Amino acid sequence: MNITVPKKLLSDQLSLLERIVPSRSANPLYTYLGLYAEEGALILFGTNGEVDLEVRLPAEAQSLPRVLVPAQPFFQLVRSLPGDLVALGLASEPGQGGQLELSSGRFRTRLSLAPAEGYPELLVPEGEDKGAFPLRTRMPSGELVKALTHVRYAASNEEYRAIFRGVQLEFSPQGFRAVASDGYRLALYDLPLPQGFQAKAVVPARSVDEMVRVLKGADGAEADLALGEGVLALALEGGSGVRMALRLMEGEFPDYQRVIPQEFALKVQVEGEALREAVRRVSVLSDRQNHRVDLLLEEGRILLSAEGDYGKGQEEVPAQVEGPGMAVAYNARYLLEALAPVGDRAHLGISGPTSPSLIWGDGEGYRAVVVPLRV
Amino acid sequence: MNITVPKKLLSDQLSLLERIVPSRSANPLYTYLGLYAEEGALILFGTNGEVDLEVRLPAEAQSLPRVLVPAQPFFQLVRSLPGDLVALGLASEPGQGGQLELSSGRFRTRLSLAPAEGYPELLVPEGEDKGAFPLRTRMPSGELVKALTHVRYAASNEEYRAIFRGVQLEFSPQGFRAVASDGYRLALYDLPLPQGFQAKAVVPARSVDEMVRVLKGADGAEADLALGEGVLALALEGGSGVRMALRLMEGEFPDYQRVIPQEFALKVQVEGEALREAVRRVSVLSDRQNHRVDLLLEEGRILLSAEGDYGKGQEEVPAQVEGPGMAVAYNARYLLEALAPVGDRAHLGISGPTSPSLIWGDGEGYRAVVVPLRV
Incomplete structure (x- = not known):
């Protein structure tokens, strides 16, 4: 065996690759995991054709050439190995292709290798070479x-x-x-x-x-x-x-840029979680096609309501409302998703049912634009 | 409002009904939740045609006739209500069907009721009446x-x-x-x-x-x-x-009864979890069609092995083996499932590849029969 690596370290790092490397693919090579070793390090790599990933971990290692092992059994096995250490090395049997030998505790396996030809070159930049990555x-x-x-x-x-x-x-x-x-x-x-x-x-x-x-x-x-x-x-x-x-x-x-509104007829400040909760509740009753929830903005409060096949619901949320009273409707899902990243305090800039509304939080870099539903 | 019930109590009890009442069904009435109240109690009920369930919870209640509310929005709403208490009551609007009014904190809703005709009679026995349930x-x-x-x-x-x-x-x-x-x-x-x-x-x-x-x-x-x-x-x-x-x-x-073996050529005692773990690991390499894992039973040990497209694996588990050495193979999934309920110590009674094997634990009422794969 030429490589020894702690099982936990290997298992933790593999979890990143496990998400990338597909279990099925039109290109069967993508279902393989690549690995090689150089002095003191084991390098694992994989791709799904959209994302290439390479993970390097310290290991007691002599050199091992680049090999491709079937990824799914490798992931499954490493997660469940009985020992604290994993030993890896090349094995070859007469009349067979190459095999990777893996052992840990009383468990031993030989995994069939795929020929590495045709496996895509990973696009990660090498060191300070600025050629391809200016x-x-x-x-x-x-x-x-x-x-x-x-x-x-x-x-x-x-x-x-x-x-x-x-x-x-x-x-x-x-x-x-x-x-x-x-x-x-x-x-x-x-x-x-x-x-x-x-x-x-x-x-x-x-x-x-x-x-x-x-x-x-x-x-x-x-x-x-x-x-x-x-x-x-x-x-x-x-x-x-x-x-x-x-x-x-x-x-x-x-x-x-032109769809981001700069001025608003109405400015609203409201407790973020209170508004999100109310939208969530009221939207249970909303029409199942357009998820419409109506907001009536008045001095001191937002009155939310929705109506659909199941019946109707309403809830009032205290709010600071600057400007004329106004009625506006949103797709509840869009409104909720726009509000989700806003923290304790939500700001809304609204100019009526035909203009995009702006949503933001306290002093963060976040801004969201939501187009109201036609009333 | 004629019924008041703590939100947490209602929400907890609904979770049982939520699993039974289907969100879609060939019989649309099954997607409704039934409820009624009598002095001091709110009774909720539902069915999926296979299982009927009725839950009774203490509530400040006057009487409420049996009504059917759309179950999914009711479940969703109750889970997310803002108040500690939920008030329920019948509401009816001129020119409309019946509605259930539900309020909690600042939230209010009216849920459209379905006509109760045609809803199946629940099969739960009433009191000590032994007529239908002798x-x-x-x-x-x-x-x-x-x-x-x-x-x-x-x-x-x-x-x-x-x-x-x-x-x-x-x-x-x-x-x-x-x-x-x-x-x-x-x-x-x-x-x-x-x-x-x-x-x-x-x-x-x-x-x-x-x-x-x-x-x-x-x-x-x-x-x-x-x-x-x-x-x-x-x-x-x-x-x-x-x-x-x-x-x-x-x-x-x-x-x-006739497939439960009473005598065995070979009796094995082994640490339950050690055997399960080993089967799980080795079976990663097993043939993906029949999940075959081979057991070689010898004095003092079980040697497990499997081989498939990915390669091969083996592991040894210490065991007390009484009887002649023997080779037998199982579908790994069947073996694992039979072993799962066995605790710290697993007992196996094996008579060869053509006889059913028996698996049991220490002094429990559990016994499992697994038929070996032909070698």
Whole structure:
């Protein structure tokens, strides 16, 4: 055996790859997990064609060439191994293809290897070579998580919405912005981190989810981002540990600035959770097609109501309302999702049933646009 | 409002009904929840056509006639109500059908009622009237749960397996037995509780799951069982609180006694969890069609091995083996499920690859029969 690695470490790091590597794929090679070793490190890698991921962990290791093992049994086995250590090495039997021998405690297995030819080259940048990745920046992983998770919900899940199925990342000297929209509502989050270059990149929303998962595991480390042709690379703490490459969507968002309202007939301040709870309750009665909930905004309160096949419901929420009384209706799901990232205090800017409304929180970079339903 | 009930109490009790009442059904009336009140009590009831359930909770109540409310919104609403109390009452508006008014805190709703005609009569027995339920018995709910949960897994999930999709309950002066089989394996559990009558009743496995859930909520109370024509009724603590009626399957199990082996060429004792873990690991490598895992039984050990497309695996488990060395193979899933209810110590009685094997634990009423795969 040429590699020994603590079971828990291996098992923990595999959980990142387990989410990426598909159990079934039109390209069967994607269902394999790659691994190789060099002095002192075991490197595991996988891809689903959209996201490449590489994880490096310290191990008692001599060198092992790149091999491909069937990913699903490898994941299942490692999770359940009886020993504290896992030993890995190449085995070959006469008349057979290569095999990876894995043992732990009283358990031993030999996994059949796939030929490595045809496995895609991972797109992670190598060290300081700026050739394929000319645009580079670094930001705190926690801030990046905040920006991505605040806007993710607004991306479209519909196959045919093309570019709206992604989250647009905007790098500029003014700062960093994440923005998502499905054409009916929009969410953006600004980080006041001036960037050394101007660029836009649209990451598929599902890849954003994986990016967030990796960043959350970074435990506050700095995230290195590198933009190349059609790809965004992410590395944690200067390239060691986890490296990730995300294929970008082609194109960029149409100009959305003009739909963000700047002035409002009515400004509302309300306790965030109280409003969310009331919308949730009242919307149980809403029409099951359009999820319509009506808001009557008056001095000192919002009166919410909904009516559908089941009956009708209403609830009053105390609020600070500046401006003339007004009635406006929203799709309850859109309203709830826009309100979800807002903390204790929600601000609403409303100009009537035919103008987009703006929702934001106290002093955060988050803003959401929701278009009211026609009354 | 004529009824006031604590929200938490209502919400907790509804969770039982929530599992029974379907959100969609060929009979739309099943998607409604019934309720009525009499002095000091609110009674809720529902059915899915297989299981009837009635829950009675103390409430400040005057009388309320039987009404049917749409169940799904009622469940959703009650769970999320803002107040500590829920008030219920009948409301009717001119020119409309009946409505149930529900209010809690600042929230108010009116739910449209369905006409109660056509809603099935629940099959729960009324008081001491033995007419429709001549056979009655009582046993500790915890014991009954044990018997049912030990054997449930062996029932078939296949539509075409008819009677094998149920769990047979056997009442006799010798005791109470629960038994399940899908034709390939069998599990039974004997309770040494002599019964005053002789009868067999087959409860659909899915209804058994609901029965177990209700019994688990009984917190050690006695369970009253009553057998009627095609129905088993269950009440907790003398008829107050929860009452349940389960429609029985027609017929009874074919004679299964002859497949339970009484003598074995080989007797094995082994640590239960060690064997289960080893089977789980080795079976990762097993053939994905038949899940075959091979056991080589030798003095002092069981050597498990499996081989499939992914490669092969093996593990050794220390064991007390009495008898000649022997090789036998099982479907790993069947073996694991038969071993699951066995505690710290598993006993296996094996007579070779063409005879059924018996599995049991230390001094429990549980026995399982598994048929080996042909070597």
